[in-house]
Amino acid sequence: MNSAAGLEQPLPTLDVEIERLLPGGVGLAHAEGLTLFVSLAAPGDILRVQIDRLQGKVAFASVLEVITPSPVRVEPPCPYFGRCGGCDFQQLNYEAQLQAKVDIIRDCFHRIANMPDLPEIAIHQSPKQWQYRARAIWQFDPQTRHLGYFEAGSHRVCDVEVCAVLVPDLQNALEALRAQIRNDSFPEAVKHVEAVAGDEGVSVSPAWADFATKHVSRRIGDETYDFNANAFFQINQQLVELLVEEAIRNARGALAIDLYCGVGLFTVPLARCFERVVGVESNPIASRFAQMNLHNAQLRSAKVITARVGEWLNGQSLESEAVDLLLLDPPRAGAENSVIRGILAKHPRQVSYVSCDPATLARDLKKLLASGYSLDSVAAFDMFPQTHHVETVVRLTATA
Structure with a gap:
């Protein structure tokens, strides 16, 4: 949307009601002839949204204000919600997520x-519903010294101290890696770290200092599986x-x-x-x-x-x-x-x-x-x- 002088005008804000959630997790709404895809919405929300991007009659928007919350909306417990690109359903109660x-x-x-x-x-x-994730990839930005996950829709790293969905062993590994950054011991060449927890111990890739890409194992039913951070295994044991x-x-x-x-x-x-x-x-x-x-x-x-x-x-x-x-x-x-x-x-x-x-x-x-x-x-x-x-x-x- 440009003025006669060719200067970009701010994209508008709209009040919308979320009809349902779509594949990709976005909320669907319609207003002023537009089909809107709204991030971090709940079905039944009445929201004031900011249009971030417009493609013809399709708009991509983010929440400015929750005017009337949906009955299934809850307060996201994670302090990084809305910035971290990881958990986009924390605003829903668990029944609504399912x-x-x-x-x-x-x-x-x-x-x-x-x-x-x-x-x-x-x-x-x-x-x-929390502390279930036994595998993670953490991004590292050597300029900002941030370690965590990419922010939503970008390659900026959201600096994460505590991740509420990690199993305790992986949270401990994250804290140990962050200590390496504070001590200036984190390798500058490392752009991301993969980690996976077994029944006992954590495997980390790449390996350095006390972090090893070691074999770990999981007992699933009657079977035992060995693997490490360089081989995929399901995250929710x-x-x-x-x-x-x-x-x-x-x-x-x-x-x-x-x-x-x-x-x-x-x-x-x-x-x-x-x-x-x-x-x-x-x-x-x-x-x-x-x-x-x-x-x-x-x-x-x-x-x-x-x-x-x-x-x-x-x-x-x-x-x-x-x-x-x-x-x-x-x-x-x-x-x-x-x-x-x-x-x-x-x-x-x-x-x-x-x-x-x-x-x-x-x-x-x-x-x-x-x-x-x-x-x-x-x-x-x-x-x-x-x-x-x-x-x-x-x-x-x-x-x-």
């Missing part, structure tokens, strides 16, 4: 996957056992394939249910841990291949073998087109898709459902309380 996540999944499935009729989506709540049970359920058969298998979270229990299991993982560190975890469990019927999933699927020769179950747990970006093509070429009897992003899950489901698969079930897991993120497990069966 409902919003189910609604986000439904919205993505309706809008992206064109699925008008969905089964009921049960969401498994986290036993802990309270729900992992239920997640594994839902993804595998009562599957049995001759051959199972586990794509993006990581350190073998699903590969190990699958090897107890199938005559043969093939895990595929592109990260060589995670792949070595998966092999180690299978060896430690004395499971000889499974093997792990270090390769890009799409390249392996489309380059190896299992076409003549019937695949009873194909499980995939891709990163947030979902499965690449080559992976979907490879899955359809293998035509497994059942597919179990574990996803941390409902939008990319819906995109991939649309392709699978159009190519001979039917939806059996959808289950959600609140692995990430206080954020809009949600883990989803979808089970599919080949129809022909």
Whole structure:
């Protein structure tokens, strides 16, 4: 919006009512011919908002004032709320967080996957809504000496002393790292630090001084998994056992394939249910841990291949073998087109898709459902309380 002289004018403020929450966690509102996406809102809020960015008839806005709070709005307990880009659902009570996540999944499935009729989506709540996060990436700014998380929508580092969602062992590690900064012992070349807590101890990457990228382990159900800070493991240990049970359920058969298998979270229990299991993982560190975890469990019927999933699927020769179950747990970006093509070429009897992003899950489901698969079930897991993120497990069966 420019004046006749070409000078930029301040973008307007508006009073709006939030209709619902959308994928990405933003609130939806309409006013003065605009569709507004409002950060850190609650459904039912009446807000005074500042338009931060305007794209045609779409406006992105932030809250200036809560005129009338929604019945589900609560006071965020974190002093960094609104600056830190991490927890964008702290303004909602926990029941509202859970409902919003189910609604986000439904919205993505309706809008992206064109699925008008969905089964009921049960969401498994986290036993802990705080101090649940067993993995973190902390950003470091050598100019400001700040250590924490990126601020919302920027690469400025929000300096965080206490993070309310970290498990105590990771909070202690954060405090130890901050002490390094105060003592001028923090390496200037380090731009970020990855840390993960096991049942005992913390693994940190990169390693220096007393911080080691050591092996840690977690006991999940009847299985034990070794890993370190350079290999992904699910962050909410309270729900992992239920997640594994839902993804595998009562599957049995001759051959199972586990794509993006990581350190073998699903590969190990699958090897107890199938005559043969093939895990595929592109990260060589995670792949070595998966092999180690299978060896430690004395499971000889499974093997792990270090390769890009799409390249392996489309380059190896299992076409003549019937695949009873194909499980995939891709990163947030979902499965690449080559992976979907490879899955359809293998035509497994059942597919179990574990996803941390409902939008990319819906995109991939649309392709699978159009190519001979039917939806059996959808289950959600609140692995990430206080954020809009949600883990989803979808089970599919080949129809022909």
